[in-house]
Amino acid sequence: GAVVSQHPSRVICKSGTSVKIECRSLDFQATTMFWYRQFPKQSLMLMATSNEGSKATYEQGVEKDKFLINHASLTLSTLTVTSAHPEDSSFYICSAKRGGLDTEAFFGQGTRLTVV
Amino acid sequence: QQQVKQSPQSLIVQKGGISIINCAYENTAFDYFPWYQQFPGKGPALLIAIRPDVSEKKEGRFTISFNKSAKQFSLHIMDSQPGDSATYFCAASVNSGYSTLTFGKGTMLLVSP
Numbered sequence: 379g380a381v382v383s384q385h386p387s388r389v390i391c392k393s394g395t396s397v398k399i400e401c402r403s404l405d406f407q408a409t410t411m412f413w414y415r416q417f418p419k420q421s422l423m424l425m426a427t428s429n430e431g432s433k434a435t436y437e438q439g440v441e442k443d444k445f446l447i448n449h450a451s452l453t454l455s456t457l458t459v460t461s462a463h464p465e466d467s468s469f470y471i472c473s474a475k476r477g478g479l480d481t482e483a484f485f486g487q488g489t490r491l492t493v494v
Numbered sequence: 495q496q497q498v499k500q501s502p503q504s505l506i507v508q509k510g511g512i513s514i515i516n517c518a519y520e521n522t523a524f525d526y527f528p529w530y531q532q533f534p535g536k537g538p539a540l541l542i543a544i545r546p547d548v549s550e551k552k553e554g555r556f557t558i559s560f561n562k563s564a565k566q567f568s569l570h571i572m573d574s575q576p577g578d579s580a581t582y583f584c585a586a587s588v589n590s591g592y593s594t595l596t597f598g599k600g601t602m603l604l605v606s607p
Contacts, residue, residue, distance in 0.1 A: 384537070412594065421583060421599045422538070471537045473595075481526045481589055485537040 380406045382474050384486030391462055391493055399457045399489045401472030406484075407452035409477030413445070416469040416488075428455055462493040497521050498586050500598025507605050513571040515601045517584035520565065524586040528595070529558065529569045532581045541582070542569070545589075574605045 381404040391397045410429050414422040428434035428449035436442045446458040473483040499518045507513045528543035544551045544558040551558045557570040581602050585595040
């Protein structure tokens, strides 16, 4: 299967600072990438969908100014959590699709963000 | 409105037994139904997926049964092993590269030795 690499796997940051999470498709071109947030023992909550070269589409209730998503190339998408606060602490997961009729989504390993 | 309902929330099965997880969906436009396995602290990994043109798909010890008229699908894990202990998510989407997955709430499976 295709590989999606997410970095870092864990990050601790101070309240008020920003943190960037990278998501890379290593062996395929990802026309669409997705960012999820997952709370302990809960399901994945879709935050936003991004297509290469265009603005991300955010789900209702997700602050686009706080969670900045950039999908600058067909192999890289980044999620920047700006002015992070303890309530932003969570597990963030990206996934990527090739596009077209290929519906299989490949997931990254996830990033555990802790804001102190 | 939860579009994919998953049950049970948790499941304990003895080693060698059969684990069964069920999902029901509402949106008749869904035509891709994957199951994901997630270990603690890791991202989900695709286990097996089915499209509505078949009623069953088997890969090794994992089988998906699909009932289009009832809008239900289930995952069966045969000869369950302790290494299968994980959280399992069913999902559904429309057949398009740009469509999003709608996930069930997950089932925590524990296979006792």
